[in-house]
Amino acid sequence: MTLRHPTRRAVVGGLAAAPLVLGSGAHAQGSGPIKIGELNSYSRMAAFAVPYRNAMQMAVDEINKAGGIKAIGGRPLEIVFRDDGSTPGDAVRVAEELVTRENVAFLAGTFLSNVGLAVADFANQRKTLFLATEPLTDALTLAGGNRYTFRVRPNTYMQTKMLVDAVKAKGVKRWAIVAPNYEYGQSAAANFKKLMGEAVPGFEVVAEQFPALGRVDAGATVGALAQAKPDGIFNVLFGADLTPFVREGNTRGLFERRTVASLLTGEPEYMMPLGEETPEGWITTGYPWEQIEDPKHKAFVAAYRARFNDTPRLGSFLGYVVVYLMRDMLEKAGSTETEAMVKALEDLPFETIVGPAIMRGIDNQATLGAWVGETTLKGRQGAMKNFRYVDGRDYMHPEAEVKAARKD
Template sequence: MSTRDETFRPLSRRTILGGLAAAPLSLAASRAVAQGTGPIRIGELNSYGRMAAFAVPYRNAMQLAQDAVNKAGGIKALGGRPIEIVFRDDGSTPGDATRVAEELLTRENVAFLCGTFLSNVGLAVADFANQRKALFLATEPLTDALTMGSGNRYTFRVRPNTYMQTRMLVDAVKDRGIKRWAIVAPNYEYGQSAAANFKRLMAAAVPGFEVVGEQFPALGKVDAGATVGALSQMKADGLFNVLFGADLTAFVREGNTRGLFEKRTVASLLTGEPEYMIPLGDETPEGWVTTGYPWETIDTNGHKEFVAAYRARFNDTPRLGSLLGYVVVGMIRDMLEKAGSTETEAMIAALEGLTSQTIAGPVTMRALDHQSTLGAWIGETALNGRQGTMRRVRYADGANYMFPEAEVKAARKA
């Protein structure tokens, strides 16, 4: 909460639409940062090349929100200074990302860092931020370690982590009576963590639960035929899927062809996000329980205005990345207003416990582990004509699915 008892709300419709015409900042204004009178520069690094389906809509929405903040008068607690987000590709590798983070801090003179997509990249930048004592607002990486065992005082995370989203899915399928499950997940930190969380949570929720087999194809290199063939032999009644992107598309196509999903309950992380559902098209399997972003049905405060502004500016519908990018800039605005400073310690103090009123609802940054309470939408996949959608949707508030405080304390002490 603000120390001045000020409630921050989503950007108004007038502010959002007004921001569409905001002019770019001048080079002279950019050079004035060192004097504390120019724009507040924010270093954003992400996998814009490798993960463009998510990262480009994310960047679009950040630019939309940036212009709206500046059109509304900038950061008032800092004399109306505008914000200027400096975007860079993180190379999708830990080494490239830390090099880019260093350049943002030293050459671009940014006040702090935000972004990253892949879990291993996010962990590398978090470690770098800890060493440099620089604030890092991790927006997309889902690895639990980021705010648990590898957590540090300089790193905060916005999206619900792997544990949180897996727990949402377990809650949605635990009463279906399915005990024999198979797992397919990409063979890197995110996939392995999701599988471990699923086994742990299902074992606690479903008596007699067992995993009859697992497949861990390399990220971006799934052999769909071999993977589907192996899963078909496992005789599982339920399937927990963690594949996404091009791997998901290939897997679904092969699974549909071979009837893998028929008469099986499928719980799937991320599949309901437009980034991954749009490429599936009329091949979208029906009835999968999934997390996602059914933008066309959401009616939270300011969301419809956001959709209208996004479509007007980019001639496209928003993705989950778009929602996240817009929410992140709102949180940054609120942090700077509360801190009244771009000093790292002041921004950390402002973020811890900060509640922002976002277009997804209220989001609080838990001080204990620097994990936000942003939630996700849970529902079932369905076909609407030749395009996938979600039905029976509900919003799962992240505050109800976070790691227990005792576990956080034990993990961060270790």
């Protein structure tokens, strides 16, 4: 996502740090299990990454129980999990180890945008398939894109455009922006300015705050925003930065009588730590898992809760969807050869527990959507209301922009 943070759900802390192997023991790639190298910020972003890993394990076990990858002789899947260190340098080193020592068929994962871009560059140099699951940076499928890198989640542009569509009719013109000072936050702010400028005549930004990721000074940030007296606030803070920002903003009345559009706040990872401090009426993207009525999704929730004695998070949903996408790709490819898998992924239609999606071939960006709604308090816990699932294919970068940006 680019980012999301510790907020993503504090879970079994002990699971987060150690490298892990899923499935049977190591075998030669040509005969035993199909090994997939999954590197992620399991230590730093445990609240998101542990539920993500749990759901991946559940999906792997389901697929193997059903006969493995039938187009490749019924071979089972095995995921080799490694911590990426949350830095580009560490991630590239881990990716190299997965490819050369573990002999994985392809790479998947990463969380932070800068880490995802580094692994994408590694994949391009090594001509190794990389299925980026969480980083949201637009660059991953635009200027920094390559034919070996594919992204599953809706990117920063897509989710920002969803929020712009949700708020533009309100006619709010004077906005303040607060975002973490790294690629994801800067990209979200730039997208908001561009899209709101096109959608709302007279739109202007009266204040911008870019605190360091994970080190927000909530008092100073809220004070600067309040001083500008905006009519709307676009918030991109998440994880460890979100809770102190909301707490200070609630205390000082920053959000009263103002429209707030907020990326990611509706995700359980970030909503749960807010608890009773959850603000009312923020327009946000999120994951209202307990209110989604699709039968396939309800079956997933029941299985996840039964197995892990916990409620799913967005990370859980994503991990489960990703493994079934891997299955569909391998069944179509009929091989673990990189070129066959890349070709299979291009314009691949795949089913998810909330409906169909496609991996768009022009930029290797999936059309998976997101839920857009409003924050609310239910009892002592935050939730979403007035939400709807928004199909990602309606919010993709225009093809002309993709062609102008990509170099491959």
